[in-house]
Amino acid sequence: MRIFGIVSSTVPGRLSVKEVAELAGVTPRTVRYYHSIGLLAEPPRDGSGYRRYGGKEVVELVRIVRLRAVGMPLPQIAQRVASADTDDASLAGALSALADEIDAEITRLTTTRDRLRDMASSEPFDQPVKVLTHALQNQGVLGPADHLRSGEQWAAAVLDALHPEGMPGLLAQASALFGDSTVRAALGPLRRRLRKLSARSSEEEIAALASDVAALLPSDGVDGQVDIGLVDLLLTDRLNPTQQRFMHQLRAQLQDRR
Numbered sequence: 001m002r003i004f005g006i007v008s009s010t011v012p013g014r015l016s017v018k019e020v021a022e023l024a025g026v027t028p029r030t031v032r033y034y035h036s037i038g039l040l041a042e043p044p045r046d047g048s049g050y051r052r053y054g055g056k057e058v059v060e061l062v063r064i065v066r067l068r069a070v071g072m073p074l075p076q077i078a079q080r081v082a083s084a085d086t087d088d089a090s091l092a093g094a095l096s097a098l099a100d101e102i103d104a105e106i107t108r109l110t111t112t113r114d115r116l117r118d119m120a121s122s123e124p125f126d127q128p129v130k131v132l133t134h135a136l137q138n139q140g141v142l143g144p145a146d147h148l149r150s151g152e153q154w155a156a157a158v159l160d161a162l163h164p165e166g167m168p169g170l171l172a173q174a175s176a177l178f179g180d181s182t183v184r185a186a187l188g189p190l191r192r193r194l195r196k197l198s199a200r201s202s203e204e205e206i207a208a209l210a211s212d213v214a215a216l217l218p219s220d221g222v223d224g225q226v227d228i229g230l231v232d233l234l235l236t237d238r239l240n241p242t243q244q245r246f247m248h249q250l251r252a253q254l255q256d257r258r
Contacts, residue, residue: 023058024062128167131167154238190212207249211253
């Protein structure tokens with residue numbers, strides 16, 4: 001019997017170490033090493049004392065090789081293998097199951113590839129600052145020649161990274177805020193107050209600003225898509241101590257409302 005270009009052993013439904021290694025794309029030495037460290041259970045031996053591998057061992061070895069290929073450490077692989085459901089199966093059935101897994105992986109990779117190409121051709125993908133600037137200019141929060149400051153640019157990059165659909169998705173979900181004339185009128189003054197925060201700012205001033213900003217935002221971020229706690233954490237090293245206190249208070253007030 002010939003399987004993927006290799007000739008099976010004379011034991012029905014069983015492969016030699018050389019055959020199973022070739023099938024998995026590794027060397028027999030690697031297979032023996034996995035046995036020696038307890039990562040791959042040893043299969044039964046034939047009458048001559050040679051290991052003979054069946055479907056169970058093929059599945060386990062291929063999974064180990066796949067996880068190693070993506071850089072997973074051996075201890076983690078051992079945990080995955082130990083918890084996997086690897087009931088014995090015929091060689092044909094095991095190979096069919098692996099083929100199904102590969103089909104699913106191809107589908108996933110194809111979807112990821114197509115998405116990456118769409119993202120690569122989309123200018124906003126790597127320009128969250130530009131997208132946010134244009135949105136704020138369109139809403140009158142920024143003037144036609146105004147730009148975001150460096151701290152604001154970093155905040156835009158963080159929000160873009162945290163939202164599943166990036167800055168365009170975040171702005172789409174925030175459209176209800178921009179649609180409220182009261183909110184639009186408040187954004188400019190709030191931005192100016194935030195920029196003025198300094199070591200001379202009182203705790204009352206910081207608390208008042210946090211309260212006014214919190215009043216405009218949903219308690220769960222942007223429809224639950226952006227965690228204000230992560231925003232607070234990731235912005236810490238780009239804010240001065242006063243701005244950090246403001247972010248902590250804003251986070252606390254939003255969490256208290258949940």
